[in-house]
Amino acid sequence: MTSISTIQRKADYRITLDGRDLSRMIAPKLISLTLSESRAEEADTLDLVIDDSKNTFAIPKRGANVRVEIGWIGEPLVNKGVFTVDEVEHSGAPDILTIRARSASMTHAMHERREQSWHGQTLGSIVRTIASRHALKARVAEALAHAAIAHIDQTHESDMSFLTRLAKRYDAVMNIKDLHLLFMPIGSGKTASGRALSEIHLTRRDGDSHRYHVAQRESYTAVRAHWHSNGAGKRQSVVIGGENNRDVKVLPEDYASEAEARAAAKAEFARVQRSQATMDYTLARGRAEMFPELPVTITGLKPEIDDTPWLVKRATHTMTGDAGFTTAIELEARDDPTTERHRSHFRRPRA
Numbered sequence: 001m002t003s004i005s006t007i008q009r010k011a012d013y014r015i016t017l018d019g020r021d022l023s024r025m026i027a028p029k030l031i032s033l034t035l036s037e038s039r040a041e042e043a044d045t046l047d048l049v050i051d052d053s054k055n056t057f058a059i060p061k062r063g064a065n066v067r068v069e070i071g072w073i074g075e076p077l078v079n080k081g082v083f084t085v086d087e088v089e090h091s092g093a094p095d096i097l098t099i100r101a102r103s104a105s106m107t108h109a110m111h112e113r114r115e116q117s118w119h120g121q122t123l124g125s126i127v128r129t130i131a132s133r134h135a136l137k138a139r140v141a142e143a144l145a146h147a148a149i150a151h152i153d154q155t156h157e158s159d160m161s162f163l164t165r166l167a168k169r170y171d172a173v174m175n176i177k178d179l180h181l182l183f184m185p186i187g188s189g190k191t192a193s194g195r196a197l198s199e200i201h202l203t204r205r206d207g208d209s210h211r212y213h214v215a216q217r218e219s220y221t222a223v224r225a226h227w228h229s230n231g232a233g234k235r236q237s238v239v240i241g242g243e244n245n246r247d248v249k250v251l252p253e254d255y256a257s258e259a260e261a262r263a264a265a266k267a268e269f270a271r272v273q274r275s276q277a278t279m280d281y282t283l284a285r286g287r288a289e290m291f292p293e294l295p296v297t298i299t300g301l302k303p304e305i306d307d308t309p310w311l312v313k314r315a316t317h318t319m320t321g322d323a324g325f326t327t328a329i330e331l332e333a334r335d336d337p338t339t340e341r342h343r344s345h346f347r348r349p350r351a
Contacts, residue, residue, distance in 0.1 A: 009073075010323035013033065014077055018064050031051055032319065034046070035068060038314045039186070039314070043103040046099075048097075050096065052097040065082050065084060066082070080288075082178055086102045103175075111160050112159075130163060134159070136179055137180050137181070139184075141185055148259055171266065171270045173186055200297075204299070207282065209280075209282045210281045213277070223239070223272070225253075238261050241269040274333050282329075313329075
């Protein structure tokens with residue numbers, strides 16, 4: 001007789017295709033389910049690989065909507081949102097059906113190039129305008145919504161590419177989930193609606209494998225950004241970070257105002273600091289609640305790893321037909337100004 005504890009260790013999921021629950025039909029034929037969530041310009045992706053040796057399944061149409069929830073038997077499932085079928089492959093023998101889907105609303109229209117100049121706008125107004133154009137609801141964090149943009153050109157550039165460029169300039173997360181266009185600061189510890197994210201605590205026992213990497217190749221002490229003063233006609237600059245001006249990274253773009261140059265320099269400085277230490281961690285027992293931007297701490301490894309506040313950059317959840325479930329997370333050092341010990345790890349020693 002199977003114990004309850006054993007049953008609870010089995011992975012569980014719910015998959016609906018255009019509103020029809022196919023979970024029971026798929027369950028005995030599932031080879032693998034892989035769901036990847038990213039904060040970057042890449043869409044969240046879903047790959048389903050199904051045994052079709054008995055000709056059980058119809059090939060779904062491209063554009064069909066797939067909703068996915070994952071977790072463990074005996075525990076509430078975590079809703080991972082709606083995906084749109086993008087590619088379908090049928091191969092054999094034995095016959096296998098592979099379905100690839102991307103975040104819903106990452107439509108072809110978002111990738112169509114366009115020409116537009118934006119004058120005297122705020123970041124929030126630009127994001128809301130683009131969201132409305134694609135029938136999305138914008139959720140822009142208060143910390144970013146009122147950032148003033150004097151002028152910026154969208155030249156032969158898709159809305160997706162343009163939003164990605166804006167996100168990089170303001171060190172923001174830009175993503176589309178469940179018909180919402182999300183725009184929020186990286187590492188804020190909050191959702192776009194302002195709800196605080198709970199910090200996840202991991203130990204060595206949680207991990208199946210790990211890879212820690214620290215690099216000095218971008219150990220800049222400061223970032224410089226240039227801007228033009230229309231009144232004086234002079235090219236001026238702002239510098240962010242560092243106790244001195246050695247090892248300064250200079251941004252190639254000239255900005256329309258001091259505020260925009262300062263925002264870009266701050267964003268690049270934060271990115272450089274985060275990227276100096278990275279960590280790949282595969283969890284032996286999948287954690288469906290893992291997603292990009294979650295703050296993480298780890299104990300039981302090296303002091304340098306345990307002392308670093310981490311941030312999830314990407315989470316990949318993998319389920320197999322034998323009810324196995326693992327989660328692989330890509331982490332980067334979290335910018336936590338209250339942790340002086342963390343900040344000192346990545347400063348280049350003075351000569």
